[in-house]
Amino acid sequence: MSPITNPALNALLAESLDGDGFVLAQVLLRHSTGVAFELRHVADSTTPAAQLRPVKLSELRNLAQFTVAGEFRPLKSAPTLVPGWRALAADPASLESALNQLYPGALVDWFAARHAVPPVTHYREFAGRQTGMYQVTATLDDRRVGEVIAATCAPTACLKRRLWTVEGMAVDPSATKSCIPCLEPCALFLDAARRAARRDSVLAVPPANALG
Numbered sequence: 422m423s424p425i426t427n428p429a430l431n432a433l434l435a436e437s438l439d440g441d442g443f444v445l446a447q448v449l450l451r452h453s454t455g456v457a458f459e460l461r462h463v464a465d466s467t468t469p470a471a472q473l474r475p476v477k478l479s480e481l482r483n484l485a486q487f488t489v490a491g492e493f494r495p496l497k498s499a500p501t502l503v504p505g506w507r508a509l510a511a512d513p514a515s516l517e518s519a520l521n522q523l524y525p526g527a528l529v530d531w532f533a534a535r536h537a538v539p540p541v542t543h544y545r546e547f548a549g550r551q552t553g554m555y556q557v558t559a560t561l562d563d564r565r566v567g568e569v570i571a572a573t574c575a576p577t578a579c580l581k582r583r584l585w586t587v588e589g590m591a592v593d594p595s596a597t598k599s600c601i602p603c604l605e606p607c608a609l610f611l612d613a614a615r616r617a618a619r620r621d622s623v624l625a626v627p628p629a630n631a632l633g
């Protein structure tokens with residue numbers, strides 16, 4: 422087996438993958454007899470392997486695209502990953518590829534968040550560098566940003582633990598979310614913030630008959 426040069430993968434492999442295994446959002450990783458690693462939905466942790474649908478690693482990206490009801494999952498960290506499957510990774514590189522299909526970028530972000538000072542970009546800095554149609558997101562005040570966070574980043578909508586914030590709002594407590602950190606607002610959040618800012622600017626325009 423070739424040496425592993427990815428420090429994030431090395432750190433993951435240093436976690437205990439024996440016994441109860443390691444849970445990354447809704448995916449349970451374990452060492453498996455005969456192969457290197459097994460991945461399955463955490464809700465299936467005690468289900469006999471024979472009762473789970475075998476899924477090839479190359480099928481994981483597609484598996485992560487849709488909910489049980491067949492709806493598209495625009496946010497891969499939404500708590501809607503389908504259960505009932507089992508995938509096997511023969512080596513660390515295959516494990517990394519599998520995780521990136523299920524949770525793109527999560528391994529690298531998880532590793533980055535273990536540093537003493539995680540590379541977090543808070544809302545003001547993030548909104549301040551937007552251009553074009555997203556420039557308007559900088560006009561939302563902290564209270565409105567908090568409302569968009571409550572609607573978009575709630576544990577029922579996203580399992581990433583939000584480490585960025587605005588003045589007066591706490592980051593996500595670790596117990597309410599998964600170990601995957603959210604280091605800056607995602608594209609879905611940015612669009613929700615843009616729509617909120619656009620709504621506010623429309624409401625701020627007085628009706629024509631109020632202009633005297």
Ligand code: SF4
Pocket residue numbers: 496498573574579580581582583603604605606607608609610
């Ligand atoms: S901004 Fe982060 S926490 Fe909020 S929905 Fe996007 S990924 Fe999840």
